[in-house]
Amino acid sequence: MMEEVKGASSFLSVQVHNIKVTEVLQDGDSLTFIIVSQKMSGTGEFHVDRTYEDFEWLQQHLFSQEDVPGIQGVIFPPLPARLQVNASSKTLRHLGFLGLGEWQPYCKALETFLRQVAAHSILSKNRAVEIFLTSSDPPGRQKVKKNIFNRLSQAVEEMRKEGHKDVDDFFQTKRDHNFLLTGYTKMAAEKFLDVVLTEQKIAVACGHFSTALHLCMEQGENPEKQDFSQVCVKLSEVFNSIKKSMTSTAMNDMNTLGLGLDLETRYQEAEKEMLFRRTCKLVELQNATKNAEKAKPVKKAVMEEAKKATETEFRQICEVAKKEIIQLESKHVETLQQALVQWCEKQLLTAKESAEVYSQHLQTFKRMQ
């Protein structure tokens, strides 16, 4: 998944590590994203504009690579859900952190998606990736044929397979662990979102207080009233500062740990889906084996062939899956570490700046006495 040879993917003509989603343009209800990537050879950039449908087109192409051995063992970089313009707060809530703050977190998430895809040793080979990043025309909007990846919601009978006991300890452990981690990460992301939303509410309330105080300022020439008016004006400034500080705090939360937890959650879901695909293949293999054993001599050869084919597929999937899992795990540690360090550094900076500002306000008030 993340064999990240910086920028030197031999299948793409763009550098991978600095693909950027620079802008989002709104036209009525639809959004267009501007994607800029640097040419591999020489100087120059590719500027392309893509809609969410184009992203889905890319994803579908990646899913439908049935001829690539072990493709089902790939942990596909997760594409963020569609962003609705003028959405109600409920639908925005579904996006979590990606629904906040003027689309910047969302663009960042799209950016990450593209970088992960372009850096993936298997996925980046797909022509669709090159077309998506470099073609000035919009990539084909025709629907790609349905594939096994299309269904994300699983039928009831499929659900039973999820708990199917594994033959391999490594994978059984991974499945159990993934199950736990997915739940906890999702919850942590949700609870952190609650924190950020409340911080924003506090910022808004401080802004209201600041405005209301400013209105208290009296125009009268009474010297005794002027003193109090000054107090109101200065307090209004204080709360404006508090509002700014809170807003920064919420932004820092959003852009670092918030995005990190969100990415982690989606990656763990992606891993879960991959493990499930493998489990399904395992069940298929076990069924094929049984069928081959039970087959009447007439059908036996055919059944054996089928079983062998399935066996090969399963083996390939397991090979790819193992590599992907190990890479994901190290990437997971790296992602969280980066998120935590950035978060801490930004909050520390904001806290220090706020302390400085508050100190000045305090001095102002003390001088007023």
Add this chain to the structure above:
Amino acid sequence: MATSSDRNPPPFPATDEPKPGLSDLLDGDSDEGDDIFVSNRTNPVSVSRGVSQPERVREEPGDLFSQEEAGPNTAKSNGVNSDDDNDLFAEAQSDLSSNTPSSAARPDISTSSGPRPASSFPQNPAAMQHTSLEQLEEEEAKDSFDVDVAVTNPEKVGDGMNAYVAYKVFTRSSLPIFKSKAFSVRRRFSDFLGLYEKLSAKQTLHGCIIPPPPEKSVVGMTKVKVGMDDPSSLEFVERRRAALERYLQRVVSHPSLLQDPDVREFLERDDLPRAVNTQTLSGAGFLKMINRASDAVNKMTIKMNESDTWFEDKLQEVEAEEQQLRKLHAVVDSLVNHRKELCGNTAIFAKSMAMLGNSEDNTALSRALSQLAEVEDKMEQLHQEQAASDFFILAELLADYIRLLGAVRGCLDQRMRAWQRWQEAQSTLQKKREAEAKLLWANKPDKLQQAKDEITEWETKVTQYERDFDRIGMSVRKEFLRFEKEKAKDFKSQIIKYLEAMMQSQQRFIKFWEAFLPEAKAIA
């Protein structure tokens, strides 16, 4: 009774963190924090009590205070002394420096958000030699404001629905009007209301802004009657205690009210007869009462012809300001609620991070996540303190002044009533003169004398009422000036407290982040 548990506003769970640097920021209040509160992280409480102290000290840099001598000695001598009183002074003693004993000794008791007139304190003998006679006289005049009151130690008395909370009212003063230098009594809430009743009955024609007491609360008190242990009851009691303290401080810092014997009796007398006339303040609340009175005045048939628009302008200003303060109070209220919400959310987030950390394989990452959970727990405490600070400092300040503006309107009404009395006397006099004229015409000499006597009586009354009206007008103007000054001072000192508490929190935020950063970096 343990002072600590009562003094702390309930939102604070016990903490083992020593109170950092409060003494660095607040010169006056450091002792107070150590004196009275065993659990030392009670910024908002100490804040709600001590406000204008540092300000006062700066105003009279040259003054020295004899309290350190007066304290323990007089505390012992008046017999009212308990261990608590000694505690209040203990820190004062140990922290005295030769230069500014004031900053150490002063803040022990009272110092809540009551307005503080500029004043000084009696000099100790050593300093006497350095003062001129002039300065002495000036200080004599200011001596009358040398009173500190504190309301502490709420204790539940009795059981069931007849239970009530008794507070200790501690006074320290070197004024001769009091029997001793420091003393305390126990009072219940209805006693405070009773004091207000007596004062407003007496002061109706004096044009005085009488500080309003806190409001009755059936809901709040019922919970307390049932049991005082849950956080909301504790918060209610603490809120009331702080409000009662501010109320008393405003009363004693008013020069004419301090002279009132009812005030002295309230502060000094060991067993006060129970106030039974607090019905007017029940249910409807203080402001409703004022509004009813205002309506009555507005419905007066004879409209006052104001030669001086000052009073009309002031009434409009006061009404406008009351509306503004109400708006501000509503916003602060919602701010307090959001902060409390943030506390809850932070705690839940901390738990979820702890669980995530536990299920993490990578040891370094696991440890970092667990530490993050701890940091977030500490943040939650900071948010709680901030919420309490928002509430006990800002929200209560605004609420106090909304009620005080009601009292200001009451003061203007007093003047209206004085005018009304004068006008009615004039019309009565007119009627008496007409009656006399009729008697003259009807020639009834015996009744004539009586009529003449009545005319004289009413002429005197008219003159007196007119003088009263003028006098009350001047008094109201003076009260307004004083009120504005006190209001600006009050707000300034409260805001300084608020900012200092916020600075403190901010420093601790910084410390938490600085401690966590190396942990985060150590993951890879």
